[in-house]
Amino acid sequence: MGLSTVLKNYVNGQWQESSTTEFLEVINPATVEVLGKVPLSSASDVNQAVEAAQQAFTTWRRVPAGDRIQYLFRLKTLLEENLDDLATTITMECGKTLAESKGEMRRAIENVEVACGIPMLMQGYNSEDIARGIDEFMIRQPLGVVGIICPFNFPGMIPFWFIPYAIACGNTCIIKPSEKVPLTLQKIMHLIEQTGLPAGVLNLVNGAKDVVDTMLEHPVIRAISFVGSTPVAKYVYSRAAATGKRAQCQGGAKNPVIVLPDADIATTTRIMADSAFGCAGQRCLAASVAITVGEAKKTFTEAIADVAQTRKVGYGLEAGVQMGPVITAESQSRIEALIQKGVEEGAKPLVDGRTPKISNYENGYFVRPTILQNVDPLGEIAKTEIFGPVLSLIHLETIEDAIALINQGQYGNMACLFTSSGAAARKFRYEAEAGNIGINIGVAAPMAFFPFSGWKDSFFGDLHGQGQHAVEFFTQTKVVVERWHDWTRQF
Numbered sequence: 033m034g035l036s037t038v039l040k041n042y043v044n045g046q047w048q049e050s051s052t053t054e055f056l057e058v059i060n061p062a063t064v065e066v067l068g069k070v071p072l073s074s075a076s077d078v079n080q081a082v083e084a085a086q087q088a089f090t091t092w093r094r095v096p097a098g099d100r101i102q103y104l105f106r107l108k109t110l111l112e113e114n115l116d117d118l119a120t121t122i123t124m125e126c127g128k129t130l131a132e133s134k135g136e137m138r139r140a141i142e143n144v145e146v147a148c149g150i151p152m153l154m155q156g157y158n159s160e161d162i163a164r165g166i167d168e169f170m171i172r173q174p175l176g177v178v179g180i181i182c183p184f185n186f187p188g189m190i191p192f193w194f195i196p197y198a199i200a201c202g203n204t205c206i207i208k209p210s211e212k213v214p215l216t217l218q219k220i221m222h223l224i225e226q227t228g229l230p231a232g233v234l235n236l237v238n239g240a241k242d243v244v245d246t247m248l249e250h251p252v253i254r255a256i257s258f259v260g261s262t263p264v265a266k267y268v269y270s271r272a273a274a275t276g277k278r279a280q281c282q283g284g285a286k287n288p289v290i291v292l293p294d295a296d297i298a299t300t301t302r303i304m305a306d307s308a309f310g311c312a313g314q315r316c317l318a319a320s321v322a323i324t325v326g327e328a329k330k331t332f333t334e335a336i337a338d339v340a341q342t343r344k345v346g347y348g349l350e351a352g353v354q355m356g357p358v359i360t361a362e363s364q365s366r367i368e369a370l371i372q373k374g375v376e377e378g379a380k381p382l383v384d385g386r387t388p389k390i391s392n393y394e395n396g397y398f399v400r401p402t403i404l405q406n407v408d409p410l411g412e413i414a415k416t417e418i419f420g421p422v423l424s425l426i427h428l429e430t431i432e433d434a435i436a437l438i439n440q441g442q443y444g445n446m447a448c449l450f451t452s453s454g455a456a457a458r459k460f461r462y463e464a465e466a467g468n469i470g471i472n473i474g475v476a477a478p479m480a481f482f483p484f485s486g487w488k489d490s491f492f493g494d495l496h497g498q499g500q501h502a503v504e505f506f507t508q509t510k511v512v513v514e515r516w517h518d519w520t521r522q523f
């Protein structure tokens with residue numbers, strides 16, 4: 033596949049052109065080079081994919097789980113063999129550094145590995161003799177056709193929070209990548225094709241809102257897995273509920289990190305810089321507010337300002353680059369406007385990354401690391417998801433005040449604490465209202481065998497992506513009560 037081509041959909045085991053006449057350019061955010069054109073597929077493209085998935089389900093659900101996972105073993109090998117190429121594609125369309133893209137693909141592969149355990153993970157349970165001569169058992173069955181909708185910031189990893197579990201559990205799928213970064217999934221789909229996965233089990237439909245809306249309204253689709261911003265997550269969750277679908281919708285975030293005076297400041301600073309500025313802050317688990325307590329104010333502020341100033345920003349494919357661009361020119365303007373808003377609210381731009389000059393990439397969508405000091409804890413900037421390389425600093429006198437501030441927040445994706453006190457760590461773990469907690473960890477991203485556990489406005493639903501939650505989400509329980517009376521004998 034050449035990168036400058038018009039992308040195709042993959043439906044019923046065939047690569048096919050969308051019926052749409054609307055296309056978007058896929059742009060490398062560092063070089064501003066056009067990488068390809070993505071179709072904004074129509075309702076009829078989605079309907080065709082659902083029909084193929086519905087047809088495939090009748091046979092796929094009968095394939096034993098032990099046979100279904102053989103395709104995942106093959107996929108794991110293909111992903112390993114093509115990791116460098118996939119990582120390069122992620123960097124080209126999404127902007128993160130090559131090391132970050134490789135790390136992303138490792139996380140994708142972990143999910144494939146975990147889903148290879150489905151024959152055990154989807155087992156039910158049973159009770160013999162719940163009444164005399166009567167047995168009862170619970171079995172897990174696949175749902176049918178499920179829909180997966182992805183955001184722009186992890187084009188390689190996020191599809192894998194869902195695909196391996198959904199298909200290994202016996203479902204068939206329609207997946208839509210973000211229209212901003214559709215190339216990585218296109219390449220992954222070519223690898224999936226090489227595994228010999230039967231036609232119709234996994235279908236790729238490129239596009240934007242129309243594809244999502246058609247999926248939400250389609251009566252055959254039984255479940256929706258969504259990852260993206262909070263307003264769209266809320267919308268998808270409410271439409272899915274209205275049309276009787278099961279839904280798991282992961283939304284936005286504003287992740288706070290408390291730094292206590294007893295933290296190891298050098299280590300904390302290194303980890304915090306990676307968390308706030310890694311992937312140019314476009315991570316749903318990026319640290320965005322650092323709350324310093326007591327003496328940590330002075331030591332941490334000086335150290336983080338130094339690291340932010342010296343971070344090497346550029347094209348992620350070049351050696352030594354530590355941070356790439358943000359995704360679009362609109363994102364760049366939005367982030368710069370939010371920095372200005374923070375300044376107007378009284379914050380001091382300790383390090384100001386607006387309108388940077390990145391040599392050789394003057395047209396790229398860059399914002400350098402930015403640190404806002406003395407951010408008003410009750411102001412807009414302390415609450416709004418910036419989704420860029422901007423760290424806000426707030427100072428409070430006690431851990432109790434810091435936890436109270438965190439718990440007032442709208443979001444609950446991640447909260448972290450840096451300390452050398454076990455008692456403080458336990459208090460924080462116990463009281464902080466977030467679904468992913470880090471103790472001396474900057475990006476508390478759960479491994480594939482744990483659920484990705486956002487709370488509050490960071491998640492709408494009950495069962496999260498990854499691990500056992502994914503198995504429960506992609507199966508429905510059936511309880512069977514059985515009596516096999518032996519008429520020749522008395523019990």
Ligand code: NAD
Nearest residue numbers: 182183184209210240241244260261264282283284285316
């Ligand atoms: P987005 O909400 O703009 O888009 C996500 C998906 O929804 C895309 O596929 C897009 O085509 C579709 N979409 C966009 N607008 C829509 C609409 N009005 N109706 C129907 N569908 C629509 O999100 P994004 O900008 O691609 O991703 C960044 C956001 O995702 C951030 O808020 C980030 O925090 C969040 N995110 C959350 C997690 C998590 O696990 N909680 C992980 C990654 C990203």
